Amino acid sequence: MSDGEAIEISMYERVGGMPFFETLVDHFYAGVVADEVLWPLYPDHSDLEGAKRRFTLFLGQYWGGPQTYMEERGHPKLRLRHMPFHVGPLERDRWLVHMAAAIEVTTTDESIRQELLAYFVPAAEHLRNDTGLPISSSKPN
Numbered sequence: 001m002s003d004g005e006a007i008e009i010s011m012y013e014r015v016g017g018m019p020f021f022e023t024l025v026d027h028f029y030a031g032v033v034a035d036e037v038l039w040p041l042y043p044d045h046s047d048l049e050g051a052k053r054r055f056t057l058f059l060g061q062y063w064g065g066p067q068t069y070m071e072e073r074g075h076p077k078l079r080l081r082h083m084p085f086h087v088g089p090l091e092r093d094r095w096l097v098h099m100a101a102a103i104e105v106t107t108t109d110e111s112i113r114q115e116l117l118a119y120f121v122p123a124a125e126h127l128r129n130d131t132g133l134p135i136s137s138s139k140p141n
């Protein structure tokens with residue numbers, strides 16, 4: 001009999017650790033690089049490997065893996081870090097399309113797919129920093 005303590009297995013462990021997030025991010029960035037709306041927003045086109053690495057380490061950490069992202073980059077502060085980039089409804093949705101496609105090719109496990117999306121959909125909306133409406137847009141006319 002168990003002593004009643006729940007054993008929590010992190011997403012990081014369930015997917016087999018960092019290689020899963022490396023694969024996910026590889027597929028995701030293949031979509032972003034080919035996206036004529038998103039790719040121009042990326043600040044340093046010569047640092048694709050660096051951008052992939054930061055995102056991979058962030059995701060591994062977020063889902064229960066090592067704290068390497070925090071050690072290298074400090075607190076994620078994702079909303080603040082996304083402020084320099086125009087994230088309106090269009091950018092948010094295109095980002096999510098590439099992420100959803102990357103998830104589909106990275107795992108066939110339906111519950112893992114659903115859990116990942118259940119995080120990414122509201123997280124992408126949270127990072128939106130422009131309404132897309134002219135009346136409250138932060139963009140100049």
Ligand code: HEM
Nearest residue numbers: 041042051054055058073085087091092095120123124127
């Ligand atoms: C669930 C949603 C998202 C998550 C979890 C996420 C996560 C991240 C992380 C961890 C970084 C690296 C931050 C750093 O350490 O410097 C990053 C960078 C970036 N993100 Fe996002 N992001 C999301 C959505 C978006 C969206 C919707 C856009 C739309 C344009 C976007 C554009 C960028 C850009 C341009 C960078 C800079 C790339 C770089 O690291 O050099 N992100 N994001």
